[in-house]
Amino acid sequence: MNQGAVPVVIVDDEVDHAIIIRRVLAAIAPYAAVDVMTDPHGVEDRLLQAPFRALLLMDRMLAGRQSIDLIPGLLHARPDLSIALLSAALSDEDRKRALAAGAVAAAEKPGTLDGWRMLLRELLGLHRARSVA
């Protein structure tokens, strides 16, 4: 089954993290069409142009701003998108806030490659289930 045939947009101003996520995605979902946004300025407008039914992997802090606050507006304009919030450190309260704002998932960035593989497979699976529903 071609599980990776899905548009994915990585939104992370930590350029190294974005590169590593893209490499792991290339290995586990080689057919995914992956865009990377590392410049946080004007990101909200650019995300409105994201591919149809894209999975957004969005860092929680973009240029010092909480990206959780962007989620409701983005989903209002583009309800076809799935947003997963990622962060180097995520409290239970932040996770609840992100889910309440409409994110399909909110997770701490794993510290190992195996952790990333597991998390990204899980997010792709969630996104696929949501796209089918």
Place this chain on the structure above:
Amino acid sequence: MTASPPSAVPKTESPEDILDALLFSVSHDLRSPLLTLSLSAELIRESVDAAGDANGVDQAGNTAVALDALKQGAEDLERMLSALTTVSRARRREQEIRTLPVRVLLGGHVVSSNVEHPEGLTVRVDATPVRELIDRLCGEDPAEIRLGRTDTHVILRIPSRADLPVLDGSPLIALARSLQLWAGTIVEDLASLQLQLARQAVPMELADGAVYVWLPVSAGSSR
């Protein structure tokens, strides 16, 4: 032209809020570059392994050793930063302090006591960290918890099935004095729970291989 000073007195941040912000930024902001280091080391390690497998030899023994050392150092840092994150979260966790009978708080465990009518005692506490403390020390099986009381407090002695380090007093102070030694151990868990209890003015300490907790007796509790 001289700028006139603002007329309103600026609001000062409390030291507690500043400490919270510092703890959060240390645990979040320092973990971010650490992730880059450890994941990059792992990526290179996998490439080195793949090259060795392809050629049937370990072509880069020194590289592999250096990368493993780098990864080990990163993991050690990760362990200590994680302890800071745990403390930061314990400081911010929401609490629900209410009056409840001790028998409800300790439900499922065996209570031994010299106190008359211990079933009539009620305390003011957020039950969650107390229950988590008992679970962490005793596992999910029933434990024998000894109960005493003073005029103002119910004192619990919770035995530990886990191996407690030889450490009397405050796990929080022990952790604060040495992240290197205690991060990632049971002392980190106990320190987090101690902090949550301290926020409710509930003292806790380690002694004789057990944990003692002083719960405030609620007004109207039976004597």
